[in-house]
Amino acid sequence: MQSMNLLGAKTLFLREVRRFLKVKMQTVVTPALTAFLYLIIFRYAIGDRHVPGMQVDYFTFLMPGLAMMAMLQNAFANTSSSMIMGKVMGMQIYLLMAPLSALEVVSAFLLAAVVRAVVVATVFLAVLMPFVDIGMQHLALIAVYGVCGSMIMGGLGLIGGMWARDFDNVAMVTNFIILPLTFLSGVFYSVKQLPEFWQHINHANPFFYLIDGFRYGFLGVGDTDPYASMAIVIGSAAATFITCWYLWRIGWRMKD
Amino acid sequence: MYALEVNGFHKVYDNESGQKTALCDVSLNIPRGSFYALLGPNGAGKSTLINILADIVRPTGGSATLLGHDLFTERAWCKRHMGVVPQEIAFDPFFTPREVLHFTSGLFGCIPDDDWIDELFARLELSEHSAKNTRQLSGGMRRRLLVAQALVHKPQLVILDEPTAGVDVELRRRLWSFMRELNANGTTILLTTHYLDEAEELCDHVAIIDRGNLLTAQPMSQLMQQVASSHLWLQYDREIELKSDDQAALADFEPRLTTEGICLRLSSDTEQQRSNSFHAAYEAAVARFGPPLDAGVRKEDLEDVFLRLTDKHGDDACNP
Numbered sequence: 001m002q003s004m005n006l007l008g009a010k011t012l013f014l015r016e017v018r019r020f021l022k023v024k025m026q027t028v029v030t031p032a033l034t035a036f037l038y039l040i041i042f043r044y045a046i047g048d049r050h051v052p053g054m055q056v057d058y059f060t061f062l063m064p065g066l067a068m069m070a071m072l073q074n075a076f077a078n079t080s081s082s083m084i085m086g087k088v089m090g091m092q093i094y095l096l097m098a099p100l101s102a103l104e105v106v107s108a109f110l111l112a113a114v115v116r117a118v119v120v121a122t123v124f125l126a127v128l129m130p131f132v133d134i135g136m137q138h139l140a141l142i143a144v145y146g147v148c149g150s151m152i153m154g155g156l157g158l159i160g161g162m163w164a165r166d167f168d169n170v171a172m173v174t175n176f177i178i179l180p181l182t183f184l185s186g187v188f189y190s191v192k193q194l195p196e197f198w199q200h201i202n203h204a205n206p207f208f209y210l211i212d213g214f215r216y217g218f219l220g221v222g223d224t225d226p227y228a229s230m231a232i233v234i235g236s237a238a239a240t241f242i243t244c245w246y247l248w249r250i251g252w253r254m255k256d
Numbered sequence: 257m258y259a260l261e262v263n264g265f266h267k268v269y270d271n272e273s274g275q276k277t278a279l280c281d282v283s284l285n286i287p288r289g290s291f292y293a294l295l296g297p298n299g300a301g302k303s304t305l306i307n308i309l310a311d312i313v314r315p316t317g318g319s320a321t322l323l324g325h326d327l328f329t330e331r332a333w334c335k336r337h338m339g340v341v342p343q344e345i346a347f348d349p350f351f352t353p354r355e356v357l358h359f360t361s362g363l364f365g366c367i368p369d370d371d372w373i374d375e376l377f378a379r380l381e382l383s384e385h386s387a388k389n390t391r392q393l394s395g396g397m398r399r400r401l402l403v404a405q406a407l408v409h410k411p412q413l414v415i416l417d418e419p420t421a422g423v424d425v426e427l428r429r430r431l432w433s434f435m436r437e438l439n440a441n442g443t444t445i446l447l448t449t450h451y452l453d454e455a456e457e458l459c460d461h462v463a464i465i466d467r468g469n470l471l472t473a474q475p476m477s478q479l480m481q482q483v484a485s486s487h488l489w490l491q492y493d494r495e496i497e498l499k500s501d502d503q504a505a506l507a508d509f510e511p512r513l514t515t516e517g518i519c520l521r522l523s524s525d526t527e528q529q530r531s532n533s534f535h536a537a538y539e540a541a542v543a544r545f546g547p548p549l550d551a552g553v554r555k556e557d558l559e560d561v562f563l564r565l566t567d568k569h570g571d572d573a574c575n576p
Contacts, residue, residue, distance in 0.1 A: 011362025090346030099335035
């Protein structure tokens, strides 16, 4: 039994955090600007209209979903961009040569993705808090859904980065898989507004449970029971983690 | 005791055009504390062998031990005690060289040692660039940073895969002087390079591989004593042609045309044989081409031996 390289895992985690902090324009300023734009568009253009079947106005309904969407996209970007950058610049070999187990590598990458997602969501919500009552009724739900959602997306980013040969491949995964799934997950609407067929389709989208549970944590209203959905979310996070661990262990698309 | 024992490394790559054998059951024993040259032409399999050791490439077969530890079952231990300078320049565009060395130390499980990092910067002439972004470094500086990354965790085996490509002569000399010092202090060094004169000067052991096959592996002095022979060179004021009857008449001396004339290999087993061989070769050449303008005897260097061994090997590859 070989001892764990905790210092190595911690170093990789810190390296990934410092990497995204080096590009603050993307990770801190951009979400703040996006929140400000949402504020102008949705708050002032749509006004005080309510979401059908819910006792919340549309803008308040949107905010947690938009925050979660930003978290998911940033968690994915953190791991996928690090992986593909490492491959293109040749730095990936230092991870392969380092005495790090798959468990250590995957834990460090996913934890850094969660940290970036939390930073982005915090900035996003901080800009909006003076203008809207975002509630935060169930902090535990917010934490579980936020962390699990970021872990799932960080894991998918890691898998996407391992699969990709170039930046174009990563853009393909982002634009054709991640973006449609996040936009069609109920961020902008309540599924109860949809025809029955599309409601079923929506329920097959794992991101729907992430958005809905996270929103429930803030507002106390949602389309599904957040405690029942939690099993799906935690199960998905665990499955993603195990898949990442296995793929790293066998050196999928990284070792000849 | 050997620092590294490689037993039957075999590697077959699957690619679009079928299978390509890069290594054919290569075995090497690298003595502890040695400065070991691994030589071969491009595509010989040197980098494949190194990449298997570094865990970048999976072997098709074979085993290895590093300082008595199994390379494949005790990977983490072996990685901690091995530093590799990769052939391709790799750099992280987000960080400075100092940050890169801090991260590399940490990844290898070592608390960054700033005194050692400063010494590495000084020895590799990167001190004044240590706070710049790696994007601002020249190709030569980036290559030296790779050397620093391989040494930052003070490994017992250092593997240098063509570390001086693109590095100017003066810096190369200083790098080699640093490597010699490390070697004198007990670090085992495995070097691949295309600068054979440097390999001959630096290394005490040598292995030559070609097309995935190990051609020879022995102490440098033994190779130069046993394999390197002397050549008689003859200079002419006209172009010499080696016709088939010339080839047959001079076959014992393995004739080779040079830019100025012809070169004949002398038998090198004993002083007497060398002397007889010299006279026989000179007379045979004069009989075929007439008296030369100038003539002389030259001892083969590593480059000659390398070319002779790899030429002889020809197409005798294990590729299917």
